[in-house]
Amino acid sequence: MATWLRRTRAVAHYLRRSSGRPSTSRVVLDRQGAPLPAVPPLGSVGIGRAAGRISPAPFPVFSAKRLESTRAEKHLASVHEAEDDDTVDDDDDDAQVLDFPGGKVAFTSRMQFIAESAEERVPCYRVLDDYGQQIENDCSAQVNEELAVKMYTDMVTLQIMDAVFFEAQRQGRISFYLTSMGEEAINIASAAALTDDDVVMPQYREQGVLLWRGFTLQEFANQCFGNKVDYGKGRQMPIHYGSNKHNYFTVSSPIATQIPQAVGAAYSLKMDKRSACVAAYFGDGSTSEGDFHAGLNFAAVMEAPVIFICRNNGWAISTHTREQFRSDGIVVRGQAYGIRSIRVDGNDALAVYSAVREAREMAIKDQMPILVEALTYRVGHHSTSDDSTKYRPMDEIEYWKMSRNPVNRFRKWVERNMWWDDKKEVELRNNIRKQVLQAIQTAETYEKPPLSDLFRDVYDTLPSNLHEQESQLRETIERHPKDYPLDVPV
Amino acid sequence: MATSAAQRFGRRLASSVPRRRFSSSAAAAAAAATGGSAVQRTQNPSLNLCSAINQALHIALDTDPRSYVFGEDVSFGGVFRCTVGLADRFGKGRVFNTPLCEQGIVGFGIGLAAMGNRAVAEIQFADYIFPAFDQIVNEAAKFRYRSGNQFNCGGLTIRAPYGAVGHGGHYHSQSPEAFFCHVPGIKVVIPRSPSQAKGLLLSCIRDPNPIVFFEPKWLYRLAVEEVPEHDYTLPLSEAEVIREGTDITMVGWGAQLSVMEEACLDAENDGISCELIDLKTLLPWDKETVEASVRKTGRLLISHEAPVTGGFGAEISASIVERCFLRLQAPVARICGLDTPFPLVFEPFYLPTKNKILDAIKSTVNY
Numbered sequence: 001m002a003t004w005l006r007r008t009r010a011v012a013h014y015l016r017r018s019s020g021r022p023s024t025s026r027v028v029l030d031r032q033g034a035p036l037p038a039v040p041p042l043g044s045v046g047i048g049r050a051a052g053r054i055s056p057a058p059f060p061v062f063s064a065k066r067l068e069s070t071r072a073e074k075h076l077a078s079v080h081e082a083e084d085d086d087t088v089d090d091d092d093d094d095a096q097v098l099d100f101p102g103g104k105v106a107f108t109s110r111m112q113f114i115a116e117s118a119e120e121r122v123p124c125y126r127v128l129d130d131y132g133q134q135i136e137n138d139c140s141a142q143v144n145e146e147l148a149v150k151m152y153t154d155m156v157t158l159q160i161m162d163a164v165f166f167e168a169q170r171q172g173r174i175s176f177y178l179t180s181m182g183e184e185a186i187n188i189a190s191a192a193a194l195t196d197d198d199v200v201m202p203q204y205r206e207q208g209v210l211l212w213r214g215f216t217l218q219e220f221a222n223q224c225f226g227n228k229v230d231y232g233k234g235r236q237m238p239i240h241y242g243s244n245k246h247n248y249f250t251v252s253s254p255i256a257t258q259i260p261q262a263v264g265a266a267y268s269l270k271m272d273k274r275s276a277c278v279a280a281y282f283g284d285g286s287t288s289e290g291d292f293h294a295g296l297n298f299a300a301v302m303e304a305p306v307i308f309i310c311r312n313n314g315w316a317i318s319t320h321t322r323e324q325f326r327s328d329g330i331v332v333r334g335q336a337y338g339i340r341s342i343r344v345d346g347n348d349a350l351a352v353y354s355a356v357r358e359a360r361e362m363a364i365k366d367q368m369p370i371l372v373e374a375l376t377y378r379v380g381h382h383s384t385s386d387d388s389t390k391y392r393p394m395d396e397i398e399y400w401k402m403s404r405n406p407v408n409r410f411r412k413w414v415e416r417n418m419w420w421d422d423k424k425e426v427e428l429r430n431n432i433r434k435q436v437l438q439a440i441q442t443a444e445t446y447e448k449p450p451l452s453d454l455f456r457d458v459y460d461t462l463p464s465n466l467h468e469q470e471s472q473l474r475e476t477i478e479r480h481p482k483d484y485p486l487d488v489p490v
Numbered sequence: 491m492a493t494s495a496a497q498r499f500g501r502r503l504a505s506s507v508p509r510r511r512f513s514s515s516a517a518a519a520a521a522a523a524t525g526g527s528a529v530q531r532t533q534n535p536s537l538n539l540c541s542a543i544n545q546a547l548h549i550a551l552d553t554d555p556r557s558y559v560f561g562e563d564v565s566f567g568g569v570f571r572c573t574v575g576l577a578d579r580f581g582k583g584r585v586f587n588t589p590l591c592e593q594g595i596v597g598f599g600i601g602l603a604a605m606g607n608r609a610v611a612e613i614q615f616a617d618y619i620f621p622a623f624d625q626i627v628n629e630a631a632k633f634r635y636r637s638g639n640q641f642n643c644g645g646l647t648i649r650a651p652y653g654a655v656g657h658g659g660h661y662h663s664q665s666p667e668a669f670f671c672h673v674p675g676i677k678v679v680i681p682r683s684p685s686q687a688k689g690l691l692l693s694c695i696r697d698p699n700p701i702v703f704f705e706p707k708w709l710y711r712l713a714v715e716e717v718p719e720h721d722y723t724l725p726l727s728e729a730e731v732i733r734e735g736t737d738i739t740m741v742g743w744g745a746q747l748s749v750m751e752e753a754c755l756d757a758e759n760d761g762i763s764c765e766l767i768d769l770k771t772l773l774p775w776d777k778e779t780v781e782a783s784v785r786k787t788g789r790l791l792i793s794h795e796a797p798v799t800g801g802f803g804a805e806i807s808a809s810i811v812e813r814c815f816l817r818l819q820a821p822v823a824r825i826c827g828l829d830t831p832f833p834l835v836f837e838p839f840y841l842p843t844k845n846k847i848l849d850a851i852k853s854t855v856n857y
């Protein structure tokens with residue numbers, strides 16, 4: 001054993017010297033080699049010790065300013081010492097380290113399973129308390145009046161658009177809708193923290209991100225009505241927005257598929273040396289799909305500048321997070337893949353803003369993925385096809401809608417800064433409501449996209465089978481005009 | 491996303507499709523099999539397809555303590571309400587929500603089945619079955635063969651709602667049956683009506699082979715017919731002539747049969763006698779019934795919602811041409827979906843409508 005140990009050590013030594021990337025291996029070393037903090041063995045008696053040590057964050061903490069914890073540094077030093085000392089006693093197990101692909105692993109004679117969960121849940125970063133009072137003061141510098149008012153205005157716009165479009169579906173004017181109620185802060189504040197160069201890979205409950213980027217109410221309405229000015233040419237269900245000019249990839253219903261795609265897009269930004277990242281949004285349910293795991297692992301290995309923004313809203317249709325995963329949410333998965341992560345109060349716009357801003361800076365500067373888990377709640381039904389009172393208690397919905405409302409909380413902060421008042425509020429809401437109604441009316445008057453759009457874009461050019469099918473279809477329409485809707489120009 | 495989508499059918503399509511009331515040979519056969527009489531048959535309650543599925547699942551769980559029903563959102567009754575009441579009645583140990591992961595659902599189902607259980611896995615929409623493709627194609631389908639029959643996962647049944655609903659767009663409308671018909675080792679079954687759905691689903695659950703069972707979600711609430719209340723099964727790999735005729739054979743399955751039957755009725759007015767066959771099991775399929783019919787009529791038309799190219803109609807056409815070349819009086823006609831993704835606003839143009847079929851019937855007969 002001792003001989004093998006020495007040999008592997010020599011190999012790793014060589015690898016480290018030739019790799020020229022000591023910082024990466026340092027992170028790994030710490031992660032692999034450090035005695036596990038705050039993770040007591042199953043049914044362990046040493047709980048007091050573990051809990052007392054590093055609180056509240058049980059893992060090494062990173063920020064853009066301070067890349068390594070002192071603990072990581074110390075441990076690294078000790079590993080180096082052990083390694084360079086030729087007289088190291090191979091029989092002293094605690095002093096031994098195994099050079100293993102990926103970095104040194106310390107030996108221990110204590111059989112210790114890593115616990116299935118940490119003592120305490122990972123804390124949730126917030127800036128505003130429930131009353132919109134700022135807990136620490138370093139944030140207002142980042143969010144000035146202009147930005148704050150724009151953020152608040154867009155949150156309200158999102159609320160009203162959702163409410164009116166939802167109602168339009170109920171009236172049978174559009175076939176489907178899905179609101180972001182309760183998640184306005186994640187939508188708007190995360191968007192505000194990005195730049196227009198950053199590429200967005202959405203799930204489907206992120207219309208606020210697109211709104212922030214300047215997609216107009218008219219453009220939203222056009223998509224939901226699938227009319228001839230819908231960029232998607234009426235081919236997809238409502239809410240499947242996409243806008244090339246806003247760097248916002250088109251929504252696809254299959255869950256989690258955008259996550260590994262985001263990594264590929266981020267790798268392209270990396271290779272092009274762009275000062276931009278990709279923001280991939282997804283829900284708690286999505287994290288169960290294979291694509292989520294593939295995406296995170298790829299991102300870490302490819303060192304891709306991508307921010308994974310998980311909207312943990314407690315539910316995936318009727319499935320509670322308890323039936324979705326048994327980890328401490330999503331944030332803890334990051335470390336398992338070698339990804340820096342943070343948990344943030346998704347209903348605190350300032351916290352979301354500063355966390356995503358910081359994440360963006362790290363993703364681009366350090367060329368690495370970052371995982372942001374935003375804790376929130378899906379206040380609305382899953383969609384217009386769902387009645388969520390069938391599977392969750394009303395008071396739970398009420399609590400999140402009233403007591404934890406992200407828009408109200410942010411409003412209190414903006415008002416406290418004297419940037420907003422009741423008069424502006426009434427004016428804004430009336431104004432937006434009118435605009436949304438107008439957008440719907442206008443969208444409704446447009447006819448549908450022309451029939452030729454049925455066959456276009458399957459490929460870059462029309463292949464012969466589609467040529468043939470198009471002309472056959474046109475003959476059929478001539479024979480049976482009554483079979484076909486009048487609002488589609490033939 | 492379009493959960494409970496079937497509750498609101500597209501205005502156009504809903505109004506153009508009459509309530510399905512296939513003169514159900516299934517109900518009669520089932521009644522006969524249990525010594526029931528015609529009188530008994532009329533006492534059977536009318537059920538829609540969704541409730542018929544629900545009844546079959548109740549029976550499956552009730553009659554075999556080693557049976558399980560699971561999938562995304564099945565606990566509270568499923569987004570289409572097909573699993574309502576099951577968790578309450580049989581407990582969370584046997585009827586449960588899974589994490590949102592189709593490969594997990596099917597892989598889990600294979601393992602469960604391999605240990606001698608009946609695993610009834612639900613994929614929320616057939617459009618979302620693809621993450622599970624590897625588990626179905628490389629695992630479930632080859633489990634028996636690759637082990638020299640030491641192991642099998644025959645207890646696995648995968649249910650998935652498929653097909654158009656009028657407003658489902660790309661990802662709530664697809665008919666992916668042909669992908670699975672290319673996979674030796676699994677069976678593919680699609681029912682056309684409530685009583686068929688109940689009997690076929692029970693057969694699938696009890697069949698010692700892994701099966702993909704596609705449910706026509708368009709018909710969940712639209713199709714209503716008498717469904718025998720008791721436990722019965724219908725044979726797999728047996729097609730059924732649901733309408734006899736002499737001039738042309740028409741083959742279809744699932745929801746498309748209702749459109750085809752309308753075309754038959756219209757053709758009848760023009761003096762064309764159509765024989766309509768419900769294939770029911772697409773893999774392995776009943777060539778003999780189709781062949782016998784085509785030998786009689788000399789003409790064949792196949793219709794399905796999936797894109798025409800590489801659809802299962804191609805397989806039927808090739809097989810029948812091989813067997814009946816000299817009996818055919820006209821080329822085989824295929825009236826199917828277009829070779830495009832399933833479109834939202836263009837859905838009425840994409841679909842193989844009654845009049846497209848009727849035109850093809852006429853041109854085939856007048857060839």
Ligand SMILES: Cc1ncc(C[n+]2csc(CCOP(=O)(O)OP(=O)(O)O)c2C)c(N)n1
Nearest residue numbers: 253254255283284285286315316317491618
């Ligand atoms: C591959 C796939 N499986 C199933 C579905 C059906 N489906 C649509 S949304 C959804 C739940 C998603 O939950 P989550 O990721 O938490 O997002 P949320 O709706 O809460 O924002 C499911 C199961 C789907 N769209 N895609």
Ligand SMILES: [Mg+2]
Nearest residue numbers: 283284315316
């Ligand atoms: Mg969710």
